[in-house]
Amino acid sequence: MKMFFFSAKPYDKVFFDRYNKDTGIEIEYLDTHLGPHIVNVVEDAVAVCVFVNDKVTADVIAQLAAKGVKIIALRCAGFNNVDLNAAKAHGIRVCRVPAYSPEAVAEHAVAMLLTLNRKTHKAYNRVREQNFSLNGLLGFNLHGKMVGVIGTGKIGKAFCKIMLGFGCTVVAYDIYEDADLKLLGVTYVTQQEVMQKSDVISLHCPLTADNHYLINKDTLALMKEGVTLINTSRGGLVCTADIIDALKQHKVGHLGIDVYEQEEKLFFRDLSQDIIEDDMIQRLMSFPNVLVTAHQAFFTNEALSQIAQITLGSIASLIKGQEPEDLATLLV
Template sequence: MNLSVAMFSAQRYDIDLFTAAGAHTPVTFTFFEARLNLTTCALARGYDAVCVFVNDDLNREVLRELSALGVKHIALRCAGFNNVDTQAAKTLGMLVSRVPAYSPQSVAEHTLALILTLNRKTHHAYNRVRNGNFSLQGLMGFTLYQKTVGVIGTGAIGLAVINILAGFGCRIVCHDPAPAAAAQAQTNARGGCYVSLDELYTQSDIITLHCPLTHANHHLINAGAIEKMRPGITLINTSRGALIDTQAVISALKRRHIKALGLDVYEQESSLFFSDHSLEIIDDDVIERLLSFPNVLITGHQGFFTEEALNQIVATTIDNLGAAEKGETSGPGFVVAG
């Protein structure tokens, strides 16, 4: 077997890690910095598979073009697959694989980093002290102990967040439309309980999102949902940007209904994240408005970015590519199997 793979949205760390790991396998990677879309998919000509990330666009038209070019396998190096038209892939006879779990603790720990930083304002304190300002004025936070945290989505990452929050002595309420029995047992063991979305909104001091993006939950956090939340809510999203109606959140920030907002994802991130725009004029007025708030903290989709998570992503992606060549596509890594 000699499998040729075109990797899109390739960063330096992707190139280094996949090259090193691929050297011991029959998989050969060619790396493209460009995101995959209808304009760039011609780069995949002659390859058996493409390896893609969260902001690559694999809509019906792109998949048709890739299929015509001979591509048989879409290998996602991430857990989410909302950017892939899976029905079109199935119709075209294309395989779709993903990395269903890669160090959920990495994203969970980043979630807590956002919560703690926003609450205790350590990012502002850091800048003040560097400028010789040791005043505490404006830096008051609150203790997490006995605060109610609403966790939306109790997959592997949500459960990891619950485990950490339990250590802080938080009261935990959860919502998941279809929680696994093991998730319910673990949540109960940690003192958490499942409630309706409306109950979660009204009870929580902090709400954190850990669910995949689907058509059903697009803009889950909208103006109506925000109105049900307590004034002074802290809202965290480390899942997918489109779970949040950004304009509704901006409105709530302006009238002080949302006390703090932490984002590791952004609905329009594909044109910004994973690239250096420090010497450019950013023409996205929405993210510029978000960045103007002192109580908003945005990171560039780095929740997954740990050594452990990246090594797991590389290993699982290569395993998926090899399994596909052997016709072994019944495992949990395959969204669309042969």
Template sequence: MTVAFYSCHTYEQPFLDAANHSHNHQLTFFSQPLTPDTVALAAGQQAICVFVNDPLTRPILQALVGLRIRLIALRCAGYNQVDIPAAHELGIRILRVPAYSPHAVAEHAVALLLALNRKTYLAYQRTKENNFTLDGLMGFDLCGKRVGVVGTGKIGAAFARIMLGFGCHVLAYDNIHSAVLQEIGVTYLPLNEVLANADVLSLHCPLLPDTHHLINASALAAMKPGAYLINTSRGALLDTPAVLRALETGQLGALGVDVYEGEDDFFYADWSDKPLPDANLNALTHLPNVLVTAHQGFFTREAMEQIARVTINNLTCLEQHQIPINEATVVV
């Protein structure tokens, strides 16, 4: 099968080539994202493969159909960027990578929390300038603190286990309660009680209509003053202007994010030589109690190997007319 890979960075290609070794698909790599202007790059291909921020809107899907493309592989788990009803209507199959390494994202959430708490990013900047003072670097013991986990799927569960290992009391909110997590000490509570009691709140839920801006002005007001907020899930879970106001007033003590609602235009690109036109993102990156990373939570060797392996297997599955197990059927 001939496949065009969009938004494909050089660090991905060795993993994809290795996974494809025994499948013999013809892979063409494009660094450009999928946009109305780059759809034409897929001419002559049988399928395309896209990443998390490549929008699959109805117009783009229609353009792909015009190029006789009926298969799209996603190198990611979530597919809120895909117009699923339009894809079904147009006869396009959408396959995804439902899970790769939940530990990768969970551990990155912990890294953000630890860096914010112990101010290691500030200490690093100081010591590079031979400043070895400790003023402003005080943190707190995580042991004994209450950590709220919103969403206890594979990633949220991995994060909860790590926090239990730190000696934290883990409070969770999810529509589905995990008996396994409850057995090891996780306490499920209504969302308002998790917000009110958590010293640290970490988001691990999907982006759905009812979770869009889940953390808004009212949710922030309900949180403990000075609580820390971590988001490694989806940017639109946060109402960013409301979060900025909470940071300015001190209601929110610190923020660590690996995702951003408007990240499509900025993440995975180098903006160091030009002004950042997004005022909210610019504000976040310049606050001393905020740590922003550019959607790198997934970025471990193990996760990249799994993403490449499942992506290539998905392509082979449909090529051989097998029943796909990783087809996107509902928005998650």
């Protein structure tokens, strides 16, 4: 049983090889992302394993089906890059990892928030240059602030709990309200109210056709002056052109993004010797109140272990004609 593993990085190989000893799956690792340019290399495989920036379009799926591929395994929670209708039409099962260490992403969102607020990244560089001045490092207390959370699935729930621990007032929006969070003190309000009331807004929802560019000039206009916005979910939730305008107008006081709508051309690569032609990411990184990390939020030992174990377990079950233990892993 062979599986082609796309967008492979050295750490992927370490964790998948570690947990692949008893599955009987032969893994062929490819550095490149899956797309029309490379799908022809897939031969004699029952499965392909893909990540967030692989392009699993209807055309790619049709070619995979013609080659006998039966399983598309996403080693991530999001699935906006896969044409699920095409997969269903071709009889290909699609699985994902819906709940790998949600604390990993939630804690990274908090780390970005604290870094932006208390400017620890700037202080670190100053002190290394023997500059011990505090000028320009003024922050604000998180305690007592209103924090808005859009999306209270497992990651959003973990983030809410951390913010409650800081003494924040937490308001949230989700299609499905979480009873446990309500008992802890989280108040569910409309999405518009989250935008209007919050000092800090953190996005923890999947990217869908309905919420593409959720953060745009109209929703930004609803927000408080100087709002802090954190996005560790999907880049397409934020209209980059509109957020740049909001930063220039001081509407957004701080922006932390671990995802970017054009990240497939940038993230997970060393471009330190290249000329980056993406003017928008260059403009974003020029703001002193913007923090960009390269889709790093999931990157912990615990999360990578769970991703490998769940992905391999789901594939092994599907190969045997069985459903995975956690049906939430199945999309088609």
